[in-house]
Amino acid sequence: MKYNSIIILTVLVLLLMSSVASACSYHLGPNEHAVKLKKIHWYGSTTYSNQWSAAVTTWNSMGTITIKEDHLLSQKDLKILDVYSPPPNGTTTWPSAGYSNGSNNGTRYIQINTAIMSGYSSNERTKGLVHELGHALGINEISISGNIMNQGRSSQTTLGQKDKDVYRCIWG
Numbered sequence: 001m002k003y004n005s006i007i008i009l010t011v012l013v014l015l016l017m018s019s020v021a022s023a024c025s026y027h028l029g030p031n032e033h034a035v036k037l038k039k040i041h042w043y044g045s046t047t048y049s050n051q052w053s054a055a056v057t058t059w060n061s062m063g064t065i066t067i068k069e070d071h072l073l074s075q076k077d078l079k080i081l082d083v084y085s086p087p088p089n090g091t092t093t094w095p096s097a098g099y100s101n102g103s104n105n106g107t108r109y110i111q112i113n114t115a116i117m118s119g120y121s122s123n124e125r126t127k128g129l130v131h132e133l134g135h136a137l138g139i140n141e142i143s144i145s146g147n148i149m150n151q152g153r154s155s156q157t158t159l160g161q162k163d164k165d166v167y168r169c170i171w172g
């Protein structure tokens, strides 16, 4: 009886360890995000302000991280800006609709490429912005269709199950 208990306990511990190690797939990396103290203070602007508002609302609905505009510029976690960068020689590699980058501890950026976005529908623009904000939350490209973090042009504007799972795994 005691021997069985030890085996069961060992299995439970191993299961717990493996789930902790592997649960956050599609996580960009421990410092690859714009979150500070459970908040993202953003500033800057984009032509697609309605879609940006929708993107902020979408991720705020997850509840753990609060994303809000920083009017005082006291904290510069994330800057949003438009760039105009037509794809070279008819390719659509970069820039795509948007790009999220920046140093780990400094301000991160979301650059919206108006050269690409201008040809998108309203929903496709929203998808692009929700996607880029997802990167600022530390979420990588998700290789499963039906998710906002799945790369490419799409009219999906609501989070997929894996989008939510990865967010929960990273931020709780």
Ligand SMILES: [Zn+2]
Binding pocket: 131, 135, 141, 151
């Ligand atoms: Zn992406």
